[in-house]
Amino acid sequence: MSLNVPGLITLLGFYAVVLATGIWASRRAKAKVTTGTVTEVTLLGGRTIGMAVGVFTMTATWIGGAFVLGSAETVYTPGKGLVWTMMPLQYCTTLIIAGLVFAKPMRERKYVTMMDPFQIKYGEVVATLMIIPNIATEIIYFGCVLLALGGTISSILNLPFVYSVVISAAVTIIYTLLGGFYSVAYTDVIQLVFIFAALWLLVPFIFLNPIPLDISATAFNHTYQPPWIGEVQTQDIGKWLDEFLVVSLGGLASQCIHQRILSSSSAARAQVTCFVAAVMTVILGVPSILIGAVAASTDWNQTDYGAPSPYDRGEAYGILPICLQYLTPQFVSVIGIAAVAAAVMSSADSMLISATSMFSSNIYKNIRKQASDREMQWVIRISIVVVGVVGTALPFLTNSIIGLLILGCDVGYCVILPHLVCVVFCPVANGYGGAMGYFLGILLRCLCGEPTIGVPAAIHFPGGETVDGVYIQRAPVRTVAMLVTLICVLFFSYIFEQLFHRDVLPKRWDILKVSHAITPPPRMEQASSDADGQMETMMSASDTGHLEWPQVEESTKL
Incomplete structure (x- = not known):
């Protein structure tokens, strides 16, 4: 098959818009350096992220390529189905718990990263042991979302997998490198708007195709494969519960979610951001579920895809792009590929900045306490490139989106989450x-x-x-x-x-x-209140010997 030139042009145009937004945001970041240290502006946007941008970047972080393609994959896969689809409802649970339990104490204490309380309670040596697997988790997530995009681009544009992954990773690395968290937050706004519009546009065209059967008829009845609703066998209840908890609670141990909490302009806004993002996550999960149901209701012999089915060919991971290519008009499939690209980049940049934050703030800064802002800026830039290159290599090692996602959650759930609960809430x-x-x-x-x-x-x-x-x-x-x-x-x-x-x-x-x-x-003590009612806090660290966290003015709202 020949290269899909119109689709490639559309994709490159979308990348150009995202890159331009990232460059604009990087200039805005330079103008905000006066609101705090260069490090805080780069990693947290100067703690000036307002409600609207906060909701968009929080939601976009979870609506990644693994979310969009992985949900469709699980619904379509025989033996799995809707009951095994872990992401929309479970991610919603993650965000609600984060807002209720972690947002207030984490934001009020003005940590720079999620790992700061680890260093305060455990000391630098033990805390470093916790940081390493957390960085590894973010790199795994980065590879996971690139895998999702590479498969989609290859299916629809007939572009080699390696080019699909490398080009997408390069664009993400460049704009994250230029503007740090500001670029990530503002490009998330563009990406999420496009994801929402494109995914819901795709659904009617999928349903208008005459080949798939009515999904209400195939939900509980055997047709071309087992019902797409799925079922949990008695012997699998423990495994199902385990995976549910891993996805629901494992995300709480991710730096991505806490980075957005810590970048909010106040603790109250951080909580509301989590709650609104939880609702949006469920809404954006519906199109992928519907597409997976349609795929399970399709006789692929009647399509140009032919026999055997995607599952029998081992291509269930790419069922969403396969549906776009063979069940919708060409112009619709082009829109779909751009939507998946937006979803991937909205999560990939979050992984980059998260891993970089922990390495630069919690490892390098503790080794080089006298490091200047200029030195830290270069450390952050180099870290972004290194994390990006390592994460880009992962999609060439496995073709299971869900496998990578569960593995990443596994590290956070089993290793980091219990420690996070202890260092934040257990004296x-x-x-x-x-x-x-x-x-x-x-x-x-x-x-x-x-x-x-x-x-x-x-x-x-x-x-x-x-x-x-x-x-x-x-x-x-x-x-x-x-x-x-x-x-x-x-x-x-x-x-x-x-x-x-x-x-x-x-x-x-x-x-x-x-x-x-x-x-x-160490506790947070109210220090003073100025004429505008702004509150400054100070961490008492006399018993720990740790540096005081830099203070940031919060008068500028995005």
């Missing part, structure tokens, strides 16, 4: 408990096995089965690992605190200074 948590929980939690999770990356199960929980020599867990092993981590953190934190406090262990052995930090954790 007893300390570095010793954090280290013990970290290693024991990871050990248990590895022993449970993970077929996605080829790790065999050493521990066989009840209810599993062996398939082709591989033991498949059906118990909620991820949730077990998460709870074990949480319990270990609290238990060992208390034990070590008491050992040093009661002089059972000599204080000279207390390398993490637990005996010096038995008092409550």
Whole structure:
């Protein structure tokens, strides 16, 4: 098949608009450096992100290529179906919990990244152990969304997969490199508007095609494949619950969501941003679900795609672009490819800036405490490029969108989430408990096995089965690992605190200074109020020896 020239021109035109928006935003970022340090302006937009832009960038972060294509893939896949589609409802749950539980304390304490409370409670050495898997998770997400886009462009434009991935990644890296969080936020506005309009435009054309059967008839009845509603077998209830919790709660351990919370102009706006974004996430998930249902209701022998079906060819991951190409007019498929590109870029740039934030602020800055703003700016730029290059390599290693997504959530859910809860809400948590929980939690999770990356199960929980020599867990092993981590953190934190406090262990052995930090954790104190009613806060860090977080004026709203 020849190259789809009109489609390629449309896609390049869309990329040009996004890149131009990113360049404009980068100039705006330079003008805002006076509102705070260069680092804060680059990573948090100077904490001046208003309600409208905040809602758009929060929503766009979750409506990525994995969301759009992965939802359609799961609904279409035989043996899965709608009941196994984890993203729209579960992402909504993530955002609601974030708004109710984390937005207020995180924003009021003016952290720069999600990992700041880790450093305050655990110390720099133990906190660094937590940062590494979190950065790895963001890189996995970056590769995941590029995989989604590469498959879509290849299917519709007949452009080689490698070109599709590399061009898209390059555009994303360039505008993120130029303007940091400002470019990410403003391009998210353009991208989300286009995603919303394009996805809902596609649905009527899909339904007008005479080949697919009525999806209401195929929802519960066998036709070309099992019903697209799907079902959860009794033996799979534990696995289903585990995946539901991983996707719903695992996102809370992502720097992406906290970066948008911390960039909001106030704690109250951060909370409202989460709630509104939760509703928009559900609305934008409906088109992908409908397209997946149509695909499951289609006799592909009657289309130009022919036999066997996409599932039998191992191309279920690309079912949305396949539907666009074979069930809609050409001009509609071109609009669809641009919509997927917008979704991918809206998430990919978020992963870039998130991973960069944690490395530059929580690792490099602690190694080089005397680093100047100019030095930090270069560190951020180099980090964006490195993260982008590493993430771009991942789509060439696997073709499972859902597999990458679940793996990324797995790291955040089992390793980071229990620690985040402890460092934010549990005064007893300390570095010793954090280290013990970290290693024991990871050990248990590895022993449970993970077929996605080829790790065999050493521990066989009840209810599993062996398939082709591989033991498949059906118990909620991820949730077990998460709870074990949480319990270990609290238990060992208390034990070590008491050992040093009661002089059972000599204080000279207390390398993490637990005996010096038995008092409550650093708090935010109201310092002063100026004539405009602006409040400045100050973190008391006398017991931790950590730097005070830079203060940022919040009078300028976007």
